[in-house]
Amino acid sequence: MPELFSDRSKCFGCEACSACCPSGAIKMVADAEGFAYPVIDAALCTECGRCVDVCPAGKGVSPCEQHFFAVRTLSEDVLYKSTSGGAFSLIADAILKIGGIVCGAVYDEDFNVVHVVSEDIAPMRKPKYVQSSLGGCYDQLSTAVKDGRPVLFTGTPCQCDAVRSYFGDDSSIYYAALVCRGVGSPALWKDYVKFLEKNGPLTSYCSRDKRRADDAHTVAYIVGGSEMTVQYLSDPFSRIYAKELSLRPSCYQCPYATIDKTFDFVIGDFWGVEKAFPELADGRGTSLVITGSARSYQMILSMKESAVILETDREHVKQPALEIPAKAGMLRRFLMKDIAAKGPDGICDIAAILKKYGS
Ligand SMILES: Cc1cc2nc3c(=O)[nH]c(=O)nc-3n(C[C@H](O)[C@H](O)[C@H](O)COP(=O)(O)OP(=O)(O)OC[C@H]3O[C@@H](n4cnc5c(N)ncnc54)[C@H](O)[C@@H]3O)c2cc1C
Ligand code: SF4
Ligand code: SF4
Ligand code: SF4
Structure with a gap:
């Protein structure tokens, strides 16, 4: 039987292992805290090793060329409905405009937090401070990729890494990872x-x-x-x-608690906006956007007609979630x-x- 983790507290609960298992041998089972972990059925496992290969835990992050922006949508309606400056909606709209589809977290009818793949991005807005289940999204994303549709995947950095590991370097998927302090029970x-x-x-x-x-x-x-x-x-x-x-145990040793993350976008709240851009410090929200690829840099620059886009320096970006994990x-x-x-x-x-x- 494969050993998915020697230290269970490093498991992100991303569900990539169970989604990739060709024998359906892995079930995600919630513990008393409500966090799900994989459990392997030895009778079904063929020891192919795919689950171990796909697991993002312990693989780490690498630095890349980044650009830093303060972003605020010009749409008053979207700004009000977003958490910070509406960066998620701006990026999602850009993907929808080229015929794409978006994967993000919503409340289901029972107020469980789950990821869905949809063109309706409104329910994805606003953070849900609870771990979201990726569940059936891997299959739905596979269908979108097979259909040749561009996809925006948004979620925590560990979820983004899991989906990237599952799909390899498929260029049709764009990743927007949240600045993330942790997911709740x-x-x-x-x-x-x-x-x-x-x-x-x-x-x-x-x-x-x-x-x-x-x-x-x-x-x-x-x-x-x-x-x-x-x-x-x-x-x-x-x-x-x-x-x-x-928070989930893995959040207290989060490998993504660093500014160096290789995703198309990292999005969060622009803390310290009053110092960097006092004209935006009116309590209505400004997004921090870090681009980590040439295509995402171009995409942000192309939004200048629909948003305030102000490039800034790395030293203006200060947040505990980009420096050090939470403490248990x-x-x-x-x-x-x-x-x-x-x-x-x-x-x-x-x-x-x-x-x-x-x-
Ligand atoms: C659990 C969590 C912790 C966060 N911690 C920080 C932090 O420490 N510092 C910081 O600057 N920003 C943090 N954020 C991000 C911040 O709350 C905003 O989402 C971000 O500023 C983008 O704002 P927006 O206006 O573009 O997004 P919005 O329009 O509000 O979009 C929210 C986005 O978050 C995604 N999302 C919502 N809930 C979840 C979830 N449970 N799991 C995965 N994805 C989810 C949605 O899919 C959507 O893409 C956190 C978000 C979450 C969900
Ligand atoms: S080794 Fe292969 S068959 Fe066994 S649990 Fe992992 S993915 Fe499934
Ligand atoms: S793939 Fe995800 S859920 Fe599975 S063991 Fe690794 S971190 Fe945990
Ligand atoms: S802090 Fe966020 S990125 Fe880190 S392990 Fe927790 S959910 Fe994943």
Whole structure:
């Protein structure tokens, strides 16, 4: 049997191994934290070794020629609906215009976070601070590639690397990796949704709403027809994420916590915009875009009619997520123990958890 990892905490849960297995021998199984890991059925495995070859964990990153930009869409509507400056939508629109298709993260009807392949990019906007499942996307992406369609894949850097490893150097796929501090526990999120739904069905959830022009630091959701808004760090669920307590184990040793990433695009929030470009520091959001290929550099430059595109220097790009992985403190272990302890209703004592860790 192949050894997929000697250290399970390095597994990203990217699902590339299970997607590539020709025998269907690998199933992704969620642990008590809600994070999925591959499990191999020895009876089905033919020891072909494909799963080990495709796995991006431990392969590292290499530097490339980069350009750094502050980006803001000129569309007021898209800017409002985006987290920072709408870089994702600008890049996605450029791919759709040439007949392509986009793969990104959405909430499904039960508020699970999943990647989908679609021309409808609206539900992909805004971050979901929970690990997204790539599930069936590998097959859908294969179909798009076979049909000769350009594809934009957006996701965490480990997901981008997994998809790139799966497809090899297929030039029809463009990669836009997020600046990423980590993905939160799907188990905590699931129980939190059930907790919110005690007041009626949850019909909308936005972790980075912009109505207060506060750089999207408002959480807004609709439960039982009533809308709630709360400042990001006063929201216990968001606070637990921001305190880096609920992240996947691999995030605490993330190999992508460096500015040197070889993707077409790296997109994030332009922290420190008030120093680099004070004219954009109005709380409405500006994207940081790092291009890492000649084609992505050209694509960004060609957007000048639909966006503010300001090239800048590497020293203006400062973010913990581009320097050092998150730190797992003792509290994480206690939190995960509390999440694993389910009551008779099958959910953890979420009210107590939110109070204990989210204040
Ligand atoms: C888990 C997570 C952590 C992040 N951490 C940082 C950070 O530390 N610093 C920083 O500058 N930016 C971070 N970002 C990125 C930031 O929130 C914005 O997405 C980014 O600034 C792009 O803004 P936009 O206006 O172009 O994107 P939007 O229009 O808001 O697009 C959001 C994009 O994120 C993708 N996405 C959303 N949720 C997920 C998910 N769970 N998994 C994978 N992809 C997802 C969507 O597919 C879409 O491509 C993080 C995003 C996520 C999802
Ligand atoms: S070695 Fe081959 S058959 Fe066995 S689990 Fe890996 S990919 Fe599947
Ligand atoms: S990192 Fe991805 S490919 Fe590697 S073992 Fe984990 S899920 Fe499989
Ligand atoms: S922090 Fe690193 S390991 Fe965690 S989701 Fe982001 S890229 Fe993947």
